[in-house]
Amino acid sequence: MNAAPADQIRLLDVQALDVRLQQLAHKRKSLPEHAEIESLAKDLTQLRDLLVAAQTEESDCGREQTKSEQDVDLVRQRAARDQQRLDSGAASPRDLENLQREIVSLAKRQGDLEEIVLEVMERRESAQERVAELTERVSAVQSKTDDATARRDAAQGELDAEAASVAKERELVAGSVPADLLKLYEKLREQQGGVGAARLYQRKCEGCHIELNITELNDVRAAARDAVVRCENCRRILVRTSESGL
Incomplete structure (x- = not known):
């Protein structure tokens, strides 16, 4: 699957809002x-x-x-x-x-x-x-x-x-995220405890907090900028930014 880098980054915004909604629901219950x-x-x-x-x-x-x-x-x-x-x-x-x-x-x-x-x-x-x-x-x-x-x-x-x-x-x-990308995100979010997309920060997936090995990093580096890559460990959507350490 391909999606513009800007759309993938907006997916992180959606994820942050979903996390906030989860936090509010938990706070309400607690x-x-x-x-x-x-x-x-x-x-x-x-x-x-x-x-x-x-x-x-x-x-x-x-x-x-x-x-x-x-x-x-x-x-x-x-x-x-x-x-x-x-x-x-x-x-x-x-x-x-x-x-x-x-x-x-x-x-x-x-x-x-x-x-x-x-x-x-x-x-x-x-x-x-x-x-x-x-x-x-x-x-x-x-x-x-x-x-x-x-x-x-x-x-x-x-x-x-x-x-x-x-x-x-x-x-x-x-609503600004492509439908197919959002659908994948929703599916993964349901499977992965509320987190479907995570930022790659300094070579570490912020979803599972595991640092990518050299082979995994090379695969991510080789991927096209609009390619939707997945973490090999937790299978969440891995969003690349300027702080990914690639």
Whole structure:
């Protein structure tokens, strides 16, 4: 394949722009905010799970407290009715004696139930404090996540804008390169990890960074100026310039 030396040199410009686009894509993918957001997301998920558990515990304690208080009320009401019957004296001595025993028993039962209510109230208060603490922590982590997301989006926006500008420039430069030369370059770039053309600089291929031996150099020297030569080591297009050392 033949191509004017100027066209081959423009191919290096295309390659430089392609490298810049690769660098921008890598930078976009490697923004530190990505890892930060991922870490915060894990923390947020864990905290929300703990918050749900604490809210569930508080809700369960609330229901348990309500039931325990109802039990206390029932015992209190029963004791009050028994006391009224006892105070009225409208019963046989045996019944009155039984009422006295039942009132004593109910008083003990009421005391036990009130202890349960107090214990449940303490557990509920502790759960409420835990809910408040976790709610605050979730809010704090969410705030950090929002901040990191905003920073990531801003950085991505800048990189995307630069990439769009570089892509436009690349399109213009590539449009001035002969189609067959550009097609070969694209094929080699895909095969060679993003580098399809390299400069021959001081007898060294800048694609594989291997210095050409004397035989290879003589072959390049003997090639016509418009011949498209390839590196014998990496097979990339080897572009000759005034600094090639030939």
